Structures are given as structure tokens and as C-alpha cells.
Amino acid sequence: MSAVLDAKAAPVRRPFLLRLLRLPGFSARTIAIGYAIVTLLVLGMFAAPLWYVWHTNIQQVRTELIRADAHHLSNLFERQGPPALAAAIDSQVHGVNDGVRKIMLFMAPDGTRLAGNLPEWPEGVPNRDGLCQVTIRVDGVERNVELVRTTLEDGYLLLVASNLDRFQKLERLFAYGLLGCGLAVLLSAALGGVLIRRALLARVQSISQTSASIIEGKLSHRLAEPHDGDELQQLTRTVNRMLDQIEHLVTGVQDVSNAIAHDLRTPLSELRARLEELSVARPPSEETFAEIDAAIDDVDRVMGIFNALLRLSEIDSGSRRGGFVAVDLAALAAEVTEFYAPVAELKDITLGFDGPASLPTVGDPVLLAQALGNMVDNALKYAPVRGAIAIRARRVNAQTVEIVVTDNGPGIPEHERTRVIERFYRMDASRGTPGVGLGLSVVSAVARLHGGALVLEDNYPGLRASLRLSTT
Known part of the structure; x- marks a missing residue:
């Protein structure tokens, strides 16, 4: 039972300790208080010694x-x-009767005052020779003094004293100056806190307004970037890049939704028409099985679209980076070339590979093989009969490697190159070819996952597609 109570009590003590150890939050008030404390500590460290x-x-x-x-x-x-x-004593104290400077008294053995600026032997002076600090009355004013009492020959007495009050005045002036510095520090901390709070609130207000606009659906709004080079400039740039990515993703989702609705309509409509015709016409078994095979092809096409979208979603999320291993890009390109060689031979297209013996990098071998396969498959679709496709792997520099696929087909117009990597986008010239417009989108996503990019250029004639990857 006690163990159960201890187990229940532990979570209560733990947050309390965490609250004790927790640092104060970042705010203008915290900055001002911290500035005041640190400055006062530094002032004290200077004043105390x-x-x-x-x-x-x-x-x-x-x-x-x-x-x-x-x-x-x-x-x-x-x-x-x-x-x-x-x-000698009268010459030293002549004209000085305020006790500010030297205080002296020379007494005869019978108590007669012989010289000095004291009218009589002061009360409170010990009856022994030596140094002491006492309070005596000088000209009717109580003064703290440090004195030396000396007994001379034949019973003469000598008293030499120094007024302590004048040094206490200097000490009070020092204390007042220190107190004034402390008050100045507190006032400057309060003023600084107000100014910092006003500046921060202005920035926060700008961020809040931009965020509110984005919440309302105005995804193109961005934070105003400061031009004074302060610490918030880098944060503003980071937030704006994040908003760019969010806008890109949201726009991509909208485009994908529209494309899915458009591209799935055809295979699903064909599938429904076939099944409806089979249900109404009741054709012979041979024709029925042929229609069933066509319906299966339509289903496979729909499933291919969804599988491609799932792969793109997985790549965009970055979860595949956990599967990165050492990859020989030259060996991978050679295997893809060998795999597509029979297809190229059927179309009477020359397919060749050129590259070093080894081209090591780090990445996901499955995704890289799929991306390179999509590039070769795209080239095979548009290369003419008795055309030529060349695959080349090389190292660009110490941080970049690339695989280049070139063909001598019709190529892609320059104004279309930025759009062909969009999902489901297909040029007018490719409407009659099989596919749904996701091949180059997958290649571009794989390149981004590996810190690179897909670069499309003119091959004069044909297309030059470069898959550039970062080795770091």
C-alpha cells in the first residue's frame, strides 16, 4: 500500500521541482529585470572592493x-x-576651531590648558596612553574622533586627535553616488523594457495579422522582412520559406484533387460502361471474358494512379530518408539499362550506358531505381523508331553526382518544362500515349528527397533529363 502511495506522490513532487528549476520566460519584463540584476551585480562587484x-x-x-x-x-x-x-601646537591649530582638521591639547600636570583648540580635557578619553576612538564635544558639537593620548615627562599630557566625521561625509557621498547609479540602472531598465516591449509587440502584431490572413485562406501573404539586419530577420526568412512550402503543398493537394477527379473519371466510366454492357447484352462467354480482361486493365490503371500518389506522399513526407544506405549509382544505372534493353530492342531503339566503374553515393536504392526507370520509360515513349537513348552517370563535383538520360525525340518546349513535373500534367502531344502524368513528378520528388533536382534541357533534338543528387 505504501508503494502505491509513493508512486502516486512522485508525479506531484516532480512537477514542483521542475517549476523550481524552470527558467523565466522570454519577455520584455524578463529582459529588463535581468538587465537590472546583472548591472547591479556588476556595480556592486566594482563598488565593494x-x-x-x-x-x-x-x-x-x-x-x-x-x-x-x-x-x-x-x-x-x-x-x-x-x-x-x-x-608648535598653537601654530598648527591657529585659526582652526571647527574641529575639521587637527585637534590638539597640551595640559600641564595640574590640569591647566597650555595650548590647543580644546578648552579642557574632554570626557570619555581613557586614562591610559595609546590609540582609541571616542566621541568628544568640540565647540559644542559631538564629534567622532580617533586620538592618541601621550603622557610626557613630569606629568604633562598631550592629546592629538583626527576628526572622523569628515571621512564619513566622503563615505556618505560615495554611498549616495552608488545609490544614484543604482536608481539610474533601474530607470534605464524600465525604459528599456518599455521600448523592447513596444518593438516586440509591433513585430508580433505584424506576425498576427499575416497569420490571420493565412487562416482566412490568403496563402500568398508573407511576413514583412526587416531591412535593419536584426536577429528577427533570419526568423522571418525561415517563416516565409515555411509558408512557401505550405502554399506549395496546399496548392499541390488542390491540383491533385482536381487531377484525380479528372483522370479517374475516364477509367471508371469505361469500367462502368463495360460492366453495364455485359449486364444488359449478355454476350457469349469468349466476348465476356475479353471485356472482363479490359475491366481488369481499367482497375489496374486506377490502382497504379493511387500507388503512384502514395509513393509521392511517402517521398514528400521525408520518411524514406530513414532507409538511406550506400549506393553504387553506376551499377544501379547499368542494371536499369539492362532491364529496359529488351523493350528498346522491340521498338528498334538503341539504348546504351556510359559511366565510371563505380560512383558511390548515399540514398534509397529502390526509389533511385524507380526514378531512373521512369526517366528511361519516358524516353522510350517519345523516342522515334530507330532512335537512340543514352544513359550516362558521372560525378559533377565533390558534393554532386548525376545520371543523364538523353533521347532524340520531339523533346519538351522550354515553357512546358516547369509544368511537366507537376502531378497529372500531360502535354497535348502526349494525350495519345499511355500514362497518367506522374512519371516525372516521382523523379522530381526523389531528387528533392536526395537533396538534388531534376533538370530538363534541350538535346538538339530531343530531351536531356539530368537527375542530380547530393552526396552529403
């Missing part, structure tokens, strides 16, 4: 200065006596 060095060095220098002053004055007392020390 500076603050530490300032505080440490100032304290050290201040202490060294007041110790040096106390030591110098003590030596003066030892060499020249109290009057010289009193004169």
Missing part, C-alpha cells in the same frame, strides 16, 4: 598621521621643553 580599499587605506593613513604627529611633538617636548611644544 573600492569601498574596502578606501576604508582600509584611509583608516591606516589617518592612524599613521596622528601617531607621527604625536611622536614628533613628544620629541619636541623632550628637546626644547613645554614652551616650545605649546608654541
Whole structure:
């Protein structure tokens, strides 16, 4: 029972942990907050060492200065006596009664003030010699000072102090400057977030409008490509290429639907007419079987159309790329040539192959054989009696190989070459020949699957069909 409860509880804890580890989403607010945090961290990394060095060095220098002053004055007392020390102190603090600079006091053993800018011995000073930090009153104002108390010969007392408040003012100015920089960073982050959000919303609005138009059936609409070379330019190009492909596929489906409705009508009408005639006329068995054979031919023709469409659908989906293996294109072309040799001989057509001993590539051998067979079959249909068909395999460059099929038939006019690879399209000159107009469509689809293309050119006379394939 506990195991069941644990198994039920595990999925609850797991999403919670994933939520904790999940990064924030991409938005203008996230960018602004991230910018502010990073900038404040960098500002803190800069200010913290500076603050530490300032505080440490100032304290050290201040202490060294007041110790040096106390030591110098003590030596003066030892060499020249109290009057010289009193004169030296008065000269240093003369006119300075605000406690901003040096604070000094020279006292006689009986407590009489001999020199300095303090009226009396301040309260809170320890009764021992040395360095300390205390708060004393100077001219009626409480001041934080660091002082050195020294007991001289015969009970004389010397006090040398440095005001800490003036350094605290500098530290406060530094803190205010740091705070101002932080506020400037936050304001710039907020302003940047607003500007980024406005820019992103403008782009998103453009994408939304284009998407809405496409949803309404206007497949020719495309995203406006920015001309400033920003990061969205590549995304816009990718989306537009995707929309081109979608429009091509949708248009292809529409054309296929129309072509199927047109091209299947004839064999199905013939099939129905034969069966209806058999049902009404009840001819002899020999004639009946002949009509049945013709009906089977009509059914085979319909099935051939559907099989070709299924192959094209499978090729267009890209699922056949999983069956790519190493293929010797020269050996494959030689086998296809040998297979069609008897057909060419019956039509009194010369069929020859020329190619290297080996032409390795990577692809689907079944589809490549079918594509090459369609090219040869197309040439056999239109080559004249005692004509010639040549098959040649060669390497174009390090990344491309090709198989070329040439004939000396009527060829294809230049304005028709882009249309003959469309599904079910047949030229007027080919209406009387068998076929449904899918042969070159399959060849073109196989070429695209292999990263290549079907190129149709004039052979003077005849047609030069090149199946170019990528080896990478």
C-alpha cells in the first residue's frame, strides 16, 4: 500500500521541482529585470572592493598621521621643553576651531590648558596612553574622533586627535553616488523594457495579422522582412520559406484533387460502361471474358494512379530518408539499362550506358531505381523508331553526382518544362500515349528527397533529363 502511495506522490513532487528549476520566460519584463540584476551585480562587484580599499587605506593613513604627529611633538617636548611644544601646537591649530582638521591639547600636570583648540580635557578619553576612538564635544558639537593620548615627562599630557566625521561625509557621498547609479540602472531598465516591449509587440502584431490572413485562406501573404539586419530577420526568412512550402503543398493537394477527379473519371466510366454492357447484352462467354480482361486493365490503371500518389506522399513526407544506405549509382544505372534493353530492342531503339566503374553515393536504392526507370520509360515513349537513348552517370563535383538520360525525340518546349513535373500534367502531344502524368513528378520528388533536382534541357533534338543528387 505504501508503494502505491509513493508512486502516486512522485508525479506531484516532480512537477514542483521542475517549476523550481524552470527558467523565466522570454519577455520584455524578463529582459529588463535581468538587465537590472546583472548591472547591479556588476556595480556592486566594482563598488565593494573600492569601498574596502578606501576604508582600509584611509583608516591606516589617518592612524599613521596622528601617531607621527604625536611622536614628533613628544620629541619636541623632550628637546626644547613645554614652551616650545605649546608654541608648535598653537601654530598648527591657529585659526582652526571647527574641529575639521587637527585637534590638539597640551595640559600641564595640574590640569591647566597650555595650548590647543580644546578648552579642557574632554570626557570619555581613557586614562591610559595609546590609540582609541571616542566621541568628544568640540565647540559644542559631538564629534567622532580617533586620538592618541601621550603622557610626557613630569606629568604633562598631550592629546592629538583626527576628526572622523569628515571621512564619513566622503563615505556618505560615495554611498549616495552608488545609490544614484543604482536608481539610474533601474530607470534605464524600465525604459528599456518599455521600448523592447513596444518593438516586440509591433513585430508580433505584424506576425498576427499575416497569420490571420493565412487562416482566412490568403496563402500568398508573407511576413514583412526587416531591412535593419536584426536577429528577427533570419526568423522571418525561415517563416516565409515555411509558408512557401505550405502554399506549395496546399496548392499541390488542390491540383491533385482536381487531377484525380479528372483522370479517374475516364477509367471508371469505361469500367462502368463495360460492366453495364455485359449486364444488359449478355454476350457469349469468349466476348465476356475479353471485356472482363479490359475491366481488369481499367482497375489496374486506377490502382497504379493511387500507388503512384502514395509513393509521392511517402517521398514528400521525408520518411524514406530513414532507409538511406550506400549506393553504387553506376551499377544501379547499368542494371536499369539492362532491364529496359529488351523493350528498346522491340521498338528498334538503341539504348546504351556510359559511366565510371563505380560512383558511390548515399540514398534509397529502390526509389533511385524507380526514378531512373521512369526517366528511361519516358524516353522510350517519345523516342522515334530507330532512335537512340543514352544513359550516362558521372560525378559533377565533390558534393554532386548525376545520371543523364538523353533521347532524340520531339523533346519538351522550354515553357512546358516547369509544368511537366507537376502531378497529372500531360502535354497535348502526349494525350495519345499511355500514362497518367506522374512519371516525372516521382523523379522530381526523389531528387528533392536526395537533396538534388531534376533538370530538363534541350538535346538538339530531343530531351536531356539530368537527375542530380547530393552526396552529403
